[in-house]
Amino acid sequence: MHDNQPRTTTPDTLPEVITRYLAAHRTHDTATAIAAFTREATVIDDGNTYEGTQAIGEWLDRSATEFMYTIHLTRAQRTDATHYIATHHLEGNFPGGTIDLRYQFTLREDLIERLVIEP
Numbered sequence: 443m444h445d446n447q448p449r450t451t452t453p454d455t456l457p458e459v460i461t462r463y464l465a466a467h468r469t470h471d472t473a474t475a476i477a478a479f480t481r482e483a484t485v486i487d488d489g490n491t492y493e494g495t496q497a498i499g500e501w502l503d504r505s506a507t508e509f510m511y512t513i514h515l516t517r518a519q520r521t522d523a524t525h526y527i528a529t530h531h532l533e534g535n536f537p538g539g540t541i542d543l544r545y546q547f548t549l550r551e552d553l554i555e556r557l558v559i560e561p
Contacts (some may be wrong), residue, residue: 449520456518460526460547463554468513470506472499480553487559509536516542524549 456464459478466474476499479485485492485501492501511534519527528545541561548556 455520456526456528457549457552459549459552459554460528464515464528464545467502470502472502472506475502478554479557480550480555483553483555483557485557485559487557509534511536 463475463478466472466478476495479495479498481495482493483495483498485498487501487505490501492498511532514531515528516531517527517529519529521527526547526549528547530543530545531540532543533540543559543561546556546558546560547554
């Protein structure tokens with residue numbers, strides 16, 4: 443079967459590097475979160491692009507303090523061997539108060555090479 447359709451999976455079947463990153467991000471553990479990325483990784487969030495671990499670390503630190511919110515993983519999908527989507531529901535003191543965001547991961551050599559976060 444080669445239809446390349448995303449397959450819903452359970453959160454506990456996401457690759458270890460993704461669950462490690464998500465747990466570190468949730469607890470504001472920037473050092474552990476950064477270690478999940480390749481050196482030349484790219485993150486795209488809120489229309490901004492962050493390239494390399496230094497820029498990603500600054501983004502993580504800023505996003506950890508900008509708003510207070512809760513985050514819950516509501517869905518996990520595997521697109522193919524290197525692409526995964528983790529959908530999160532956020533509630534907090536940011537504009538609008540609630541949002542569902544898709545964290546779209548691209549992996550390379552068991553690390554995150556690209557992360558796109560969008561509604």
